[in-house]
Amino acid sequence: xxxxxxxxxxGEGGQGVQSVAEIIAEAANEEGREALYIPNFGVExxxxxxxxxxxxxxxxxxxxxxxxxxxxxxxxDRAVHRTKQYVGPETIFxxxxxxxxxxxxxxxxxxxxxxIPAIEVSKNELHPRVFNIIIMGAVIKATEVVAVEDAKAxxxxxxxxxxxxxxxxxxxxxxxxxxGMELVASAM
Amino acid sequence: xxxxxxxxxxxxxxxxxHKFCPGCGHGLVLKALGQAIDELGIQDKVxxxxxxxCSLLSWDFFNxxxxxTHHGRTTPVITGIKRANPGVLGIAYMGDGGGYAIGAQxxxxxATRNERxxxxxxxxxxxxxxxxxxxxxTLPGQKTETTPYGRDIQATGYPTQGPEMVxxxxxxxxxxxxxxxxNVKQLKGFIKKALENQMAGNGFSFVExxxxxxxxxxxxxxxxxxxxxxEMTKYFKVGEIKVPGPREKEGQ
Amino acid sequence: MPEKPIQGxxxxxxxxxxxxxxxxxxxxxEIMYGYPITPQNEIMHYWTxxxxxxxxxxxxxxxxxxxxxxxxxxVLAGRRAFTATAGPGNTxxxxxMSMAEAMRLPVVVVVQQRGGPSTATVIYSQQEVTMTxxxxxxxxxxxxxxxxxxxxxxxxxxxxxxxxxxxxxxTFVLGxxxxxxxxxxxxxxxxxxxxxxxxxxxxxVGKPGMPGVDRPPxxxxxTYNVEEELYEVLKDxxxxxxxxxxxxxxxxxxxxEDAELVVxxxxxxxxxxxxxxxxxxxxxxxVGYFRPITLRPLPVDQLREVANKAGQLLVVESxxxxxxxxxxxxxxxxxxxxLPMFKPGVGITAEEVVARVKEIKG
Numbered sequence: 015x016x017x018x019x020x021x022x023x024x025g026e027g028g029q030g031v032q033s034v035a036e037i038i039a040e041a042a043n044e045e046g047r048e049a050l051y052i053p054n055f056g057v058e059x060x061x062x063x064x065x066x067x068x069x070x071x072x073x074x075x076x077x078x079x080x081x082x083x084x085x086x087x088x089x090x091d092r093a094v095h096r097t098k099q100y101v102g103p104e105t106i107f108x109x110x111x112x113x114x115x116x117x118x119x120x121x122x123x124x125x126x127x128x129x130i131p132a133i134e135v136s137k138n139e140l141h142p143r144v145f146n147i148i149i150m151g152a153v154i155k156a157t158e159v160v161a162v163e164d165a166k167a168x169x170x171x172x173x174x175x176x177x178x179x180x181x182x183x184x185x186x187x188x189x190x191x192x193x194g195m196e197l198v199a200s201a202m
Numbered sequence: 203x204x205x206x207x208x209x210x211x212x213x214x215x216x217x218x219x220h221k222f223c224p225g226c227g228h229g230l231v232l233k234a235l236g237q238a239i240d241e242l243g244i245q246d247k248v249x250x251x252x253x254x255x256c257s258l259l260s261w262d263f264f265n266x267x268x269x270x271t272h273h274g275r276t277t278p279v280i281t282g283i284k285r286a287n288p289g290v291l292g293i294a295y296m297g298d299g300g301g302y303a304i305g306a307q308x309x310x311x312x313a314t315r316n317e318r319x320x321x322x323x324x325x326x327x328x329x330x331x332x333x334x335x336x337x338x339x340t341l342p343g344q345k346t347e348t349t350p351y352g353r354d355i356q357a358t359g360y361p362t363q364g365p366e367m368v369x370x371x372x373x374x375x376x377x378x379x380x381x382x383x384x385n386v387k388q389l390k391g392f393i394k395k396a397l398e399n400q401m402a403g404n405g406f407s408f409v410e411x412x413x414x415x416x417x418x419x420x421x422x423x424x425x426x427x428x429x430x431x432x433e434m435t436k437y438f439k440v441g442e443i444k445v446p447g448p449r450e451k452e453g454q
Numbered sequence: 455m456p457e458k459p460i461q462g463x464x465x466x467x468x469x470x471x472x473x474x475x476x477x478x479x480x481x482x483x484e485i486m487y488g489y490p491i492t493p494q495n496e497i498m499h500y501w502t503x504x505x506x507x508x509x510x511x512x513x514x515x516x517x518x519x520x521x522x523x524x525x526x527x528x529v530l531a532g533r534r535a536f537t538a539t540a541g542p543g544n545t546x547x548x549x550x551m552s553m554a555e556a557m558r559l560p561v562v563v564v565v566q567q568r569g570g571p572s573t574a575t576v577i578y579s580q581q582e583v584t585m586t587x588x589x590x591x592x593x594x595x596x597x598x599x600x601x602x603x604x605x606x607x608x609x610x611x612x613x614x615x616x617x618x619x620x621x622x623x624x625t626f627v628l629g630x631x632x633x634x635x636x637x638x639x640x641x642x643x644x645x646x647x648x649x650x651x652x653x654x655x656x657x658x659v660g661k662p663g664m665p666g667v668d669r670p671p672x673x674x675x676x677t678y679n680v681e682e683e684l685y686e687v688l689k690d691x692x693x694x695x696x697x698x699x700x701x702x703x704x705x706x707x708x709x710x711e712d713a714e715l716v717v718x719x720x721x722x723x724x725x726x727x728x729x730x731x732x733x734x735x736x737x738x739x740x741v742g743y744f745r746p747i748t749l750r751p752l753p754v755d756q757l758r759e760v761a762n763k764a765g766q767l768l769v770v771e772s773x774x775x776x777x778x779x780x781x782x783x784x785x786x787x788x789x790x791x792x793l794p795m796f797k798p799g800v801g802i803t804a805e806e807v808v809a810r811v812k813e814i815k816g
Contacts, residue, residue: 036637039467039637040467043465043467043639048638048639049467049637049638049639050636050637050638051636051637051638052632052635052636052637053635054577055492055493055576055577055631055635074603075638075725076725076726076728076729076804077722077723077725077726077729077801077802077803077804078632078636078722078725078801079632079801079803080803080804080805081803081805081806082805212666214666214671245664245665245666246662246663246664246665247660249530249659249660254677258675258677261673261674261675261677262673262675264671265665265666265667265671266665266666266671267658267659267660267661267665267671267672268659268671268672268673268674269530269557269658269659269672269674270674270675270676270677271523271526271553271676272523272549272550272553272676275519275520275523275549275550275553278515278519278520278523278524278527279523279524279526279527279530280527281513281520281524281527282487282513282523282524282525282526282527282528282530282531282535283527283528283530283531283659283660284527285485285487285511285513285524285527285528286484286485286511286527286528286531286532286533286535287531287532287533287657287660289660290531290659290660307516307517307520308516308519308520308523310516311515311516311520
């Protein structure tokens with residue numbers, strides 16, 4: 015019985031953390047694994063930090079939320095503050111290295127703290143709209159919860175109708191996943 | 203008053219004589235309704251819902267399928283039935299408290315949605331069953347148990363103009379009228395047209411009936427009729443207010 | 455005839471609200487009445503998107519009083535009718551449900567609990583247990599299924615229609631905001647293909663034939679003139695309920711035989727309870743797991759058996775003792791000590807339950 019992988023993704027509204035969690039969950043489900051994804055929602059989300067809780071395993075998942083993540087991803091300064099509570103000695107904490115003045119706020123108790131320049135890469139190399147897909151690549155690499163092909167298939171399922179009109183988008187999204195994986199690989 | 207004709211055919215003999223107080227207007231309204239049902243031949247199509255308040259006493263009044271609901275909730279119950287089974291003719295029967303106070307949001311919303319149901323509302327200017335408290339329809343200066351010195355319009359507002367409100371908020375196809383137990387023939391005509399309007403699927407239909415409550419008014423027969431014919435009509439104009447087809451002449 | 459919404463078995467991955475809409479379709483629900491409130495809204499969203507294809511109906515009402523009373527109307531017309539609500543909406547829903555109790559109307563209500571009292575949070579809680587099991591002015595003559603997984607949301611939404619129409623008590627599916635919004639996998643099926651026969655419906659009003667001539671008219675009332683008249687009716691209802699209760703009551707339990715402490719939880723919290731008990735067992739703790747699936751009626755006999763065997767029950771819930779009160783009433787006089795773990799309006803994780811048990815057991 016494989017251990018359940020617990021993931022927290024947090025960012026500002028519009029950064030697309032919920033889509034990332036949903037796509038990874040869909041990909042895991044397509045692989046026949048058990049996945050449970052729950053967003054924070056409603057009043058708590060308006061104007062606040064958007065948090066996605068994702069668990070993937072081989073047995074039915076337990077409680078929908080949890081105390082400590084295996085990987086915690088924070089994409090804004092507020093998200094760093096909000097997600098510190100989910101960090102434990104076994105946690106890999108990933109944040110965007112473009113967030114300013116956050117060094118002192120980073121968790122001290124994590125197994126690893128990885129700063130990746132996802133915002134920068136999305137702006138300079140790809141396109142800001144695929145920022146969250148870079149993050150998705152980073153999560154997949156750090157956790158190995160789903161195979162990259164399945165992640166791509168899940169993106170295809172969700173965005174295929176857009177790719178039909180503009181095949182370049184597909185290429186850019188797939189490139190974004192790979193770049194995210196590379197960023198984590200080099201940071202680790 | 204004309205000679206009393208025989209009981210309407212759709213009345214249930216086993217529950218007669220009915221349970222309303224002597225001089226109560228409910229019996230007259232229900233007679234008008236019974237005659238309308240008979241004339242239209244719809245006894246087997248009608249689903250009758252009665253509110254809580256004195257109208258609850260009509261729960262076994264007719265040989266038609268009947269449900270007694272909660273105070274103010276007859277409109278949504280009949281709406282739910284009609285939506286689920288459009289083949290029936292839904293009648294929601296209530297008092298002024300049920301329609302204009304506790305159930306006002308339901309009346310307003312059913313009217314604006316143009317629900318294909320018929321609401322018959324008995325206006326006797328106070329809460330009869332609970333012992334004569336002020337209702338939305340209590341006349342200015344009228345003494346009730348909660349306005350013992352007379353209704354103060356500064357503190358409690360003017361009598362609710364129910365049909366006028368319903369007429370204002372219903373789309374085309376609605377039928378709205380105010381009748382009175384002082385003219386049962388006319389009232390029956392209004393109720394009949396209201397039911398025909400539902401049968402035609404035109405829209406919401408609403409009839410308010412000015413009615414009597416000598417028990418709580420503490421009036422004798424003469425005072426009772428004077429109140430309904432002369433006092434209530436100062437605030438509540440009798441007649442058709444909104445008609446999809448041709449209007450019936452006043453006083454007919 | 456529109457096609458069946460679900461053909462064959464199908465593994466799906468979706469939110470709980472979407473599951474409820476599909477389950478109601480699969481159960482043959484004919485009409486939904488509803489009023490917007492978070493976190494149940496998507497039940498209406500999915501229902502209204504799916505219904506034209508399957509020839510079903512929907513009415514958006516002016517409030518939950520109306521949603522409840524129109525649902526009552528739908529049932530009176532003989533339709534499989536349902537509504538969904540939460541929190542303050544559930545408060546309003548108690549009035550129509552007391553009428554459903556009084557007239558034995560098989561109304562189905564899905565509740566996705568949110569924080570309370572008042573508007574509180576739109577997120578999650580288990581604080582609608584008391585209200586859903588015992589709300590309204592009356593005796594709690596209703597059935598409440600508390601689900602824990604999306605599979606159960608599907609299974610028990612279908613079952614709720616059958617329980618309601620078989621026993622003629624209003625029936626609730628008690629979920630919560632977590633179940634409403636989270637996504638997980640489950641298997642869809644057509645009830646008939648699983649051998650689940652839907653209990654036939656029948657109209658109370660608008661029946662064929664001339665009332666008073668071909669058949670007696672339906673005369674339904676909820677008002678009685680004298681105390682004794684009401685008492686006679688209630689005695690029958692209570693007897694029916696007592697007879698049905700053991701047939702309706704459901705529970706889930708394991709490792710209770712030799713357990714020194716049994717974790718008692720319901721709904722989504724039982725997922726944490728289950729994971730915690732498994733983990734504690736592996737660590738050598740003699741703990742067991744008990745979960746009432748029906749909160750009303752409770753599986754009283756099974757609960758008492760556990761409460762007489764184990765030294766301690768730990769009642770774990772996202773409310774301040776609403777399940778605890780039900781458990782204590784059912785287990786009155788039993789030997790077990792009953793300990794609390796209450797987090798009103800807040801989710802409970804397996805880690806927390808493990809920590810609490812270790813704290814108790816030293």
